[in-house]
Amino acid sequence: MFVSNRDMANWVLPYLPSGAELLYKDNQAVLQWADLDHDGINEVFGLYRYNHQSYLFVLKNSYGSSLFYFPVSHDVQKKAFRTLTGTWDERTVYLFPAAMKEIGGTKWGYIDEKGKFILPSIYEHAADFQDNDLAIVGLKDHTGVINADGYLIVEPKYNTINSFSEGRAIVNDAQGFKVIDESGKEITAKAYSYIGDFKEGRALIADTEVNSQYLYGYLNKRGKEVIPLSYEIASDFNQGKAVVKSKYGQYTLIDLTGKVLKSFPYPFVGNYGEGLLAFQKSKDGKFGYIDEQGNMVIEPQFSGAQSFIDGRAIINLSEDDKDHFGLIDRKGQFVIKANYNNLLYLGESRFALGKETDLKLPCSKSIYALADSEGHILTGFIFNEINNFQDGCASVSNNTDTFFIDKNGRRMEHLPMIDGSGTLCFLQTLIKGDIDNRLLYFNRNPELVWKQNTIIPLNSRSSVSEHKYKPNKDYLVYFPQVQGMEKQESVNRALEKLSGVKVVPAHEQLESNYMGDFEVSFYKKELLVIEITGYDYPFCAAHGMPVKKYAHINLKTGSMYQLSDLFKPQSPYVKVISGRIGEQIKSNDKFSYIFPNEYKGIKADQPFFISEAGLNIYFTPNEIAAFAAGFPTFTIPFGDLKDMINQDGKFWESFH
DSSP states (O other): OOSOHHHHHHHHGGGSOTTOEEOEETTEESEEEEOSSOSSOEEEEEEEEETTEEEEEEEEESSSSOOEEOOOOHHHHHHHHHHHHTTOOOOSOOOEEEEEEETTEEEEEEEOTTSOEEEEEEESEEOOOOTTSEEEEEETTEEEEEETTSOEEEEEEESEEOOOBTTBEEEEETTEEEEEOTTOOBOOSSOBSEEOOOBTTBEEEEEEOTTOOEEEEEEOTTSOEEEEEEEEEEOOOBTTEEEEEETTSOEEEEETTOOEEEEEOSSEEEEEETTEEEEESSTTOOEEEEETTSOEEEEEEESEEOOOBTTBEEEEOOBTTBOOEEEEOTTSOEEEEEEESEEEEEETTEEEEEEESOTTSTTOOEEEEEEETTSOBOSOSOBSEEOOOBTTEEEEEOSSEEEEEETTSOBOTTSOOEESSEEEEEETTEEEEEETTEEEEEOSSOOEEEEOOOEEEOSSSOEEEEEEEEEETTEEEEEEEEESSTTHHHHHHHHHHHHTOOOOOSSSOOSEEEEEEEEEEEEETTEEEEEEEEEEEETTOSSOEEEEEEEEEETTTOOBOOGGGGBOTTOOHHHHHHHHHHHHHHHOGGGTTBOTTTOOOOOTTOOEEEETTEEEEEOOTTTSBOGGGOSOEEEEOGGGGTTTBOTTSHHHHHTO
């Protein structure tokens, strides 16, 4: 009768007390539909929370289209509760990550479903709580794991921690990749060059030989090498099988123990999927499909071929460097013709068909339509983004809004529709939105529960407010405005210009995507330091170009300072600072990434920022180091420069 758990939840909600909320587990309402008392009439039963207490309800479904409360025996109530709680453990409070802009930067904490902070905003980043009641957080430039009480289960000592999968998480530190269990214990005997997430009890690992060649193998959930490092190519397991290529050998299909099920005499064999594997009969030839025994099922005819999922595979008939994606069935027949520059599987037998937004601009973004696995195109090309379907609905964005659609592509009007681009998802009892790089939460009614702050108080009279400028879907800037100071109009105009607020055509396809933001990095006495960042990504480029600027503002006078304003007139600050940075490069191993002979000293107007640690001098990407190094930054304590600093100057006095 019910298409999905969400349909059942929406049907039940009007029958619950006003203000009650259904309990959720794994994004599913704790609800079932069955004939509990064997009277031939189905009951809909579940758990809800009201006034901080949890309750069981049982509703009769006599006539198919309506529900009503009906007394049931205590034994039936117990049976309902056992049925529901057999796979559910009640949690008093669900927690959700939330960000706050503060002096010193953005900090993360955790709120409850009412929007109240339960765990304070002390983290540099914070991920969702997982089903094991653990969440990954950042502290002191490292990553750790907390439980729902905020206690550190894993101290922040790793560079990265992946989400837990099958009770294990992959961590990375200076030694390499390792595996931890849910207690935080490292279960691998050594570090590897790479470890993938666990799937079907196995994790793909890689390490280097003496000649620096990568070899792949597999760990089991005890962290042991259950399949040795012996493959030059390997894939994740799928339905207990994986495709690997031995060093100097053939592609083979193996099982979870490493046993060879079949070897294939072809120059390429792709990942396993539903009994079929993409292959090439000759090097640089077309792709087709073989079965597990190596028998050809679909003749080579495609320029690209993905694994089969739900009886369908995405293929490519590219020519002249232009992609033409289509969808085939297990016989190789086209279900969707290869007419699209992008084609994405969304789950639940739904696909996104992509067309270029501007044929004159190569690599411009796609615009999408929704299709089903039978080849029916269900909508026009109206979506800039379509996310995966879950329980019958998917988050989509168009030029102006983000909202949910059902499997027919119709907007689900009882769920939020938000101005801006991004994603919406169901997270326990709330709906989480990441819209235009800002976080917000709704309850299921749906009412706004929480959104990020836009005011950063400095003192009793002054604050910094956040303003949004989005003239085009590919141009978004959050820029600061200072309130409660002298000459704020001229300062705010300068901040707009620094932030990238400029005339941008509204309805033209731009050649790049630009995102700008800011932080209040430092505030002391009358000195306000605002960090302005941006990222400009030209479509088709390998990477974009990051932007970083700092504004040093005197809240009392409205002055905006340059590096030279910190020093006495005629002082040799350029020469002295250049020498100090040169000494750091030579003596400190952390600057070993600086290109030899590229550092020539600083300029009189060198980019800089003030912090508690001292004067910070930085360089742009590619200036003295590789692009991946970002903005090389050197800190010089004020004490090392005291003979040159103009301690009677307005700049120094503004924060002393």
